[in-house]
Amino acid sequence: MLCKYVCPCDVYELGQERSDLDYLMPLVVRIENCKVCGLCELHCPDMALTVIGKQKGKEKA
Amino acid sequence: MNPIGEKYLRKDFLPFIFCPGCGDGMIVQALAHAVDELGIRDDLVLTAGIGCSAWIAVYTHADVLKVLHGRAIPAAIGLKATKPSRKVVTVTGDGDCLAIGGNHLLHAARRNIDMTVLMVNNQIYAMTGGQVAPSTPFSAKTQTTPYGNVEKKLDGCKVAIACGATMVSRWSTAHPKQLIKAIKKGIAHKGFSYVEIVSQCPVQTGRYLLGSGSPQFNLQWIKDHCVKQEDPSKWAEVEAQGNIPIGDFLQVEQPEFMEEVAKMNRRVKEAQAKGGDR
Numbered sequence: 001m002l003c004k005y006v007c008p009c010d011v012y013e014l015g016q017e018r019s020d021l022d023y024l025m026p027l028v029v030r031i032e033n034c035k036v037c038g039l040c041e042l043h044c045p046d047m048a049l050t051v052i053g054k055q056k057g058k059e060k061a
Numbered sequence: 062m063n064p065i066g067e068k069y070l071r072k073d074f075l076p077f078i079f080c081p082g083c084g085d086g087m088i089v090q091a092l093a094h095a096v097d098e099l100g101i102r103d104d105l106v107l108t109a110g111i112g113c114s115a116w117i118a119v120y121t122h123a124d125v126l127k128v129l130h131g132r133a134i135p136a137a138i139g140l141k142a143t144k145p146s147r148k149v150v151t152v153t154g155d156g157d158c159l160a161i162g163g164n165h166l167l168h169a170a171r172r173n174i175d176m177t178v179l180m181v182n183n184q185i186y187a188m189t190g191g192q193v194a195p196s197t198p199f200s201a202k203t204q205t206t207p208y209g210n211v212e213k214k215l216d217g218c219k220v221a222i223a224c225g226a227t228m229v230s231r232w233s234t235a236h237p238k239q240l241i242k243a244i245k246k247g248i249a250h251k252g253f254s255y256v257e258i259v260s261q262c263p264v265q266t267g268r269y270l271l272g273s274g275s276p277q278f279n280l281q282w283i284k285d286h287c288v289k290q291e292d293p294s295k296w297a298e299v300e301a302q303g304n305i306p307i308g309d310f311l312q313v314e315q316p317e318f319m320e321e322v323a324k325m326n327r328r329v330k331e332a333q334a335k336g337g338d339r
Contacts, residue, residue: 002082002276002277002280005276005277005280005281020076021076023081039237041063042087042090042091042237042238043087043234043237043280044086044087044090045077045079045083045084045085045086045087045276046076046077046086047062047063047065047066047070047086047089047090048062048063049063050062050063050064
């Protein structure tokens with residue numbers, strides 16, 4: 001899980017839900033730590049993540 | 062899926078055939094970002110040969126010509142010659158570009174043809190199961206070198222510089238932002254640009270060469286062993302420590318091949334109009 005590995009803010013953990021290809025997917029557990037650096041999005045080999053930063057608060061899609 | 066993926070991926074080919082954690086998926090994203098920021102999608106054509114890296118071009122929703130192993134560069138030259146306004150990008154691997162396609166790289170660089178070669182270097186022939194490639198380090202154990210590789214490693218950037226490429230860079234999948242910038246620079250550059258991308262292959266390189274099939278381990282290995290050194294005269298120090306020099310090594314402006322051919326044609330036509338032959 002490269003997103004969990006590259007995230008400098010410890011936002012992700014290993015989730016229990018599986019993808020269509022039967023891999024365990026990451027779970028966003030500490031969204032309040034996210035600094036919207038976008039490293040998780042750039043490092044995802046499957047382009048499965050989108051990082052959206054808003055002015056007030058942050059939202060993860 | 063992220064917006065860049067929605068815009069630039071060929072959805073009927075998904076999901077990616079890449080192994081979990083493979084760097085090729087990250088390179089698809091980097092190429093898509095670069096094309097989006099340059100706004101050249103309508104002028105873009107990609108060529109690719111055979112190998113895991115060639116699928117990077119297939120997944121990109123642009124005009125793509127997928128050809129025989131090692132022959133992506135001559136196909137790209139043909140596409141450029143027939144329509145010089147095209148932005149031609151060749152996506153190739155270390156076996157496709159440095160082994161079977163080595164001669165094409167040599168002459169395309171020598172002629173300074175206006176095209177960009179993205180050479181994905183995972184230090185092995187990955188798709189076929191992990192055989193030794195020209196980029197495999199000395200003494201590495203692979204499927205076909207079970208007692209250790211006895212050949213010297215070939216450095217694609219050194220070959221490109223020696224053959225006359227006018228833009229040469231090397232980055233890795235552990236440096237995605239710098240990689241996107243280098244791809245943009247390569248496509249915008251007028252002349253032959255060679256961008257080498259050190260990429261993780263957890264299943265073959267990871268297990269055979271590095272001792273671990275974990276994508277995180279492989280990416281960390283790349284981060285630890287890719288050292289920024291843009292002065293080629295200092296590469297020997299970096300390589301002596303078992304590291305790989307990365308950076309933007311070269312960018313110069315020199316006469317481009319298609320422009321020189323067009324100039325020659327004009328000159329000959331003018332001479333013929335005056336009654337001469339050259």
